[in-house]
Amino acid sequence: MSSAIEPTGPDFSKNDGLVAAVAQDAATGDVLMVAWMNAEAYDETLRTGRAVYYSRSRGRLWRKGEESGHTQAVRAIYVDCDADTVLLKVEQIGTACHEGYRSCFFREVTPQGLKVIAPRLFDPEKIYKRG
């Protein structure tokens, strides 16, 4: 563990340079999504006050809302005990989930399978460009 990094922020020396990032609605307390940040994404988030993640599937920075306009204004950041996870309290513009739900956690586990427990607020086909 790098004691030079630990006192000021997350520790990017583990997990291939990534930390997990939980975005929580600052107003309602709802957990909106979980994604990843590398040091560059974290630094840009701090500098701009807008949530920037690292997309593992695309292998590049993912400025939340860059396509949809559904940005997250970051109100506070917390670091966990192991310094490998951050919690962002955010003001969510639009919806966090690319499926059109306010939160990515729109399905509850029930004995009958997954049950959708939130309204769909937009049709993804109308927000994201295809092809």
Next chain:
Amino acid sequence: MSSAIEPTGPDFSKNDGLVAAVAQDAATGDVLMVAWMNAEAYDETLRTGRAVYYSRSRGRLWRKGEESGHTQAVRAIYVDCDADTVLLKVEQIGTACHEGYRSCFFREVTPQGLKVIAPRLFDPEKIYKRG
């Protein structure tokens, strides 16, 4: 993606068989911790109603509170859009964090570095057996 698994629960076919798990206090909405689950941990959590994680560092199931007594009674489970993260709403007995804080996110990022923003509720030395 396995369409046979997806409709009923998380997808353990990615990320070396692990999904991220966020534990949120069912009463206050506070995010308590983030850990990992494999299929076995998830199944035992469902069956027993107590949070069971998979410890990557120890390479085995981690029955939350097995040493400290600080267990988590699971009230609801949600699965995210990609089915690779679960959100647990829990009733936390004692503290979630092994450092003695209610939540693992007890430090806020400030321009002056990390600032502890929660009271320490117990001394870990008195709870965990050493060596």
